[in-house]
Amino acid sequence: MDDGVTALVEMIGVSKSYGGVRACRDVDFTVRAGEVHALLGENGAGKSTLMRVLSGDVTDYRGTVRVNGSPARFTAPVDAQRAGIAMIHQELDLVPDLSVAENIFLGREPRTRLRTVDRRRMTAETRRLLARCGIALDPRRPVAELRTGEQQLVTIAKALSLDATVLIMDEPTSALSPVEVERMFLVISELRRAGSGIVYISHRMEEIGRIADRATVLRNGAVVAEFDARELTAARAAEAMVGRPVQAMFRARGTEPGEELLAVSDLAVLPRRERPGRREPAGITLTVRRGEVVGVAGLLGSGRTELLETLFGAGPRGRRLGEVRFRGRPVRPRRPRQALRMGIAFVPEDRRISGLAIGHSVLANTVLSIVDRIALAGQVPRRREVSAVRRIVDELKVKLGSVHDPVGTLSGGNQQKVVFGRMLLTEPELLLLDDPTRGVDVGAKAEIYALLGRATEQGMGILLASSELAELIGVCDRVVVLSGGRSVRELDTRAVTEADLLAAAMGESEAVLAVEAS
Known part of the structure; x- marks a missing residue:
């Protein structure tokens, strides 16, 4: 490189087609030692395909890939891993029935002198990797019992176990709470100081300026712009990604909310069978009126998802305390089909x-x-x-x-x-949304927010749980904060900041630390 910084990876003129669709068109892309290189673009712009080439998942492409200056042609992901390249996929590739430790070391299990799996060593090493990611989990626990955010952190720990010099992170924070995001940023800083190169794919523009050095934008499979990430604004990035100026991101609040549609009073669930790692409602009170978007905030494990599942009839069987009134009548849907017939619909967190x-x-x-x-x-x-x-x-x-x-x-x-x-x-008359823009590009986000605006204008009520604080403030009229399965505070978004939401969700002192770390 002309600036004297070592290029760990160089991709030159990379092209890939699927049938008549050109996913990548003559893309040049480099990753340098000790840098975070952001890769931006709408969903379908070619980001994932380009990284699948680099990680050895796509082998039939045109162009050249060089690793540490030498040409490389991977035939499988294991070849890329041996060359020091690892990828954390947006869609988690964990085996649900295996434990955390078994997932992290799948196919690479440490062995004893007798060639049996050294489970003690595997468990100890897993604990070390999880601690590095700032999470305390039992390595023997089945992945199926973990929340989406916890599974995301396990995939990061798995990638760290490979000791990769180039780490590809595809939407790594999409399911994480603000505290987990800060911990992951600390891990990235450690890797950068150690000389690793990181490809960072994210639709969260505020993250790019914080941790990235350079940013490359793809549109329709081709490179359309390159920026100094520290000088990149969300507006410039969005315009480069979609090829046109992006209108106001969040919905306009044009109508006053109508009559009360949903009233939840001291809702608690005592399940017949405990769900490990789940936080069932333990005392939640909130209301949603027609034409209103009410947000649900809280850290990982606060009970956001479980609240929506309960309202949709998808939660566990068991004793329910408190009351849920919909259109003025007590309701208790036991199955999703019942909820749909009542006029309640649900968009879950994990679409796949x-x-x-x-x-x-x-x-x-x-x-x-x-x-x-x-x-x-x-x-x-x-x-x-x-x-x-x-x-x-x-x-x-x-x-x-x-x-x-x-x-x-x-x-x-x-x-x-x-x-x-x-x-x-x-x-539906009531729409329940669980992280509806997770892993969605800026253009699609704007369209979804506009959709919510049209829905509320027609009198629909919306209850939106999200891990994105800016989204909650920009989209919602009010935000109910959960902690430990309980509603602890309600805030008017016209007079609230992200720091206020953090403070309510996890306690004033921790919130201050998280904000200062940013």
């Missing part, structure tokens, strides 16, 4: 596991929730099915070739729109 049947078409996934409504004599007319799905796909601007395409072939943002579409087809 809880929200979509990945192997099935966009059509099948979208129409699933309204089969009963459009069926005639027990049969669903194909014409009515296709017409309903095409209408919602057009309304939400889902980018796809055909409604018959597998939903798994769509970008993350478009998959999320399909989940939204399926719920909106039920014509």
Whole structure:
């Protein structure tokens, strides 16, 4: 490099096509020792494909990859790992039935002199890696029992176990609370000081200026801009990503909320069977009016997801205390289908596991929730099915070739729109959203926020749980803060800061430390 900094990785003229779609077009990209290089772009811009080439997951591409100055052509991810390149995927690649330690060392288990798995050593090493990530978990605990954010931290620990010199991080903070994000940034700082190079993919613009040195923007598979990340503004990045000026990100609050739609009073759940790592409601009070967006804030493990699951009838069976009133009447949905019939819809946090049947078409996934409504004599007319799905796909601007395409072939943002579409087809009065913009690019975020604005104008009430504090303040009218499964404070977003939300969620002293660390 002309500035004397060692290039750990150089990608030169990399191109990759899927059928007639060019995912990457003559991309040049470098990663230097001791730097964080941000890779930006809309969902479907080519970021993941480019990194899959670098990590050995995609092998049939044109162009050149050099590692430490020497040409490299990986035939599998294990080849890239041996060369010192590791990737943390946005969609978690953990085995649910295996323990935390077994996942971290899968295929690389330490051995005793007798060649059996050295579980004591594996457990001790896992504890060390988890501590480095700032999380205390039992290494013997099954991954299936962990929350999404905890699973995200396990994948980071797994990547650290590889001692990679180049670490690719794809949306690593998408499921983390502010405190976990700060801990992860400390890990990144350690890696940078040790001379590692990091590729950082994120749709959270505020993170880029904090930790990245350079930023490269992809659009339609090609490099369209490069920036000094420390001078990059969210507006400039967004405009480069979408190819046009981005309008106001958050919804305009144009209407006054109407009558009370949902009233939750001292809601608590005593499940018949405990769910390890889950925080069931233990005393939550809140209200949602028509035409209003109410936010739910809280740290990892505060009970945000469990609250929404309970309201949707997807929580555990057991004794329920307190009261839930919907449209003025006491309700207690036991199953999601009951909630949908009442007029309550839910967009879950993990779209690939809880929200979509990945192997099935966009059509099948979208129409699933309204089969009963459009069926005639027990049969669903194909014409009515296709017409309903095409209408919602057009309304939400889902980018796809055909409604018959597998939903798994769509970008993350478009998959999320399909989940939204399926719920909106039920014509709900109350929409429950759990981190709805997780892993979604800035353009798709703006479209989702606009969608929420239109929904509230039509009188829909929205209860939105999010790990993004700026999103809660920008989108919601009020925010209810949870801690330990209880509602501890309600804040008006017209007079609140991110520091206020942090303080309410985790205590004043810890909040000050987190803000100062930023």
